[in-house]
Amino acid sequence: MTGVSKIVVLGAGNIGGTLAQRLAEGDLAEEVMLVDIVEGLPEGKALDIQESAPILEFSTRVRGSTSLDAIAGADIVIETAGLARKPGMSRSDLLTKNAGILRSHAEAVRAKAPGAIVMVVTNPVDVMTFYFREISGFAPERVFGESGTLDTARFRTFVADALHVSSRDVTGFVLGTHGDTMVPVLSLTNVSGVPLTKLLPADRLEAIVDRTKKGGGEIVNLLKTGSAYYAPTASQAELVRAIARDEHRLLPVTAHLNGEFGEKGVYVGVPVVLGRKGVERVVEVELTPAERSAFQTSVRAVREDLAILAQMPK
Template sequence: MTMEKVSIIGSGNVGANTAFFIAEKGITNVFLYDVVDGLSTGKALDMMEAAPMRGYRNRISGIGDIADIAGSETVIIAVGAGCSLGTKREDLLTLNWPVVSDVMEQIRKSSPNSIVVVATEPVDLLVTMIARNFPIPRERLIGLGGILDATRLKSAVARELSVSPDDVAAMVIGRHSSDMVVLPEYTRVSGIPVDRLLSAEKIDALKAEIAGAGALMAELAECPGTYYTPSAAAAEVVDAIHMDLKRILSISTVLNGEYGICGAALSLPCVIGKNGVEKVLEPVLNGAERDALDRSVAAIKEIVSTCTE
């Protein structure tokens, strides 16, 4: 049976905006759920009243029973606390893991064959924890990690070079944190490697900029975390899955031998289609890039082991 809906667990800023972006792209119908009574229904009604002006034809429906996610092609987890300024990721894991774990139990019961997309932070740690605690195939478990960093890098490179973002392809792998690994050789402007257009110092400055982008925007807007970019990224992933686009996106996936690493989730470029993660690609890394990747793995495993003690 073809599954023609996407369900979003959590109707806050990320969840609601993801529903809106999915509708705007005309991908499929959306079910929106939240534990707060009436929140998902109210937001869904608001968005559907905008449909005649915005021109989207798919339905956004608020549901009061999480069991109604049954039969979803994809389920997006957008619950829990945001990553505000000064919050350590290990502390955020402690806060959000019990909530995400409960949601995963509900997904397992109501829609066990769905592809799960994790938008909650800290994404790599949560994807690692989910893989260790739930029998979900890795191809059906996706975290919004490097795709956010790559999008921000793409925007920054376009700004610095005064070119269209459409002509920039950016690649960021590793942990979705300040330890992210920017790959200049794979970040290109109309096929030209960015390190031939920008100095090493400027590339380092852009890396620092995007590493702190989420915290900076949260501070300026006086709100916990960001939501437009994560929501847009979630919609891109859903589009790639539902339309079987075979897009190459840098998403957080549990490594199973890539670079000799197992048991930790990091972002790598992956082919995303109707089956979820259909192929994991391994860019050629130099020594410094590989060392950075190894440090990220060590940090993830240490934090996760502490959380499970």
């Protein structure tokens, strides 16, 4: 299977525009549709990407629109729209504003692309994924969030840097929220089969974990006027490829738990098998007592945000 018919990217900012480019260059769909409310923005970025086709030799058609009607017929929808948290903005304000944006999108997807698989990128991703699924009414396996693949890529990068080895040889993953309570799983991380805990002392491991948790903030502090979008869209494209080509990849995503890891009724980062139908299954792994405790702390943080969300007017 080479790809799908239509992929829709909601939001044409740095994430949405760069992701549309990656999807087109990967020939993952016959058509990539970029949608944004800003007049001219999605059309302009789509045209710019399309004009690179003769050079990069991809066949995907890239289009832009300001209308949610453009969602119609989508096989995959990626939700990137939303506000970033600004100085002085409370977490409650961020949740409320982004939930308002996602509500209209989820309703449109439900009406115009009822068979789509949805990937949510909007932060806070664990809560926004839960909310999108709730509003859309889709089966939980058809709505998931992107976070763990990005956090894992950062983790693998920092491990590789510390050991002066190729990041391709580092295997591991990050569980939990996309935030301060994420859980890089040291006990299951290895370098070409050699356990990481045998290669680095505890203080070096702790420093890598801490840097991974602060990975997004590190880039924000360096850029001053924006946030990361190269690594995030690379991880998002990897997930879309797994769906579009039905690859059955084992990857960490924000997925719905129904008893797995001892949790139920919550979306949080866990390893899953991802294919054309979305999340095929959650893969439970054995954690150390400390890792399991950290994961439970992460889930509690998500539930606290869900409690804020529950206070919003329906």
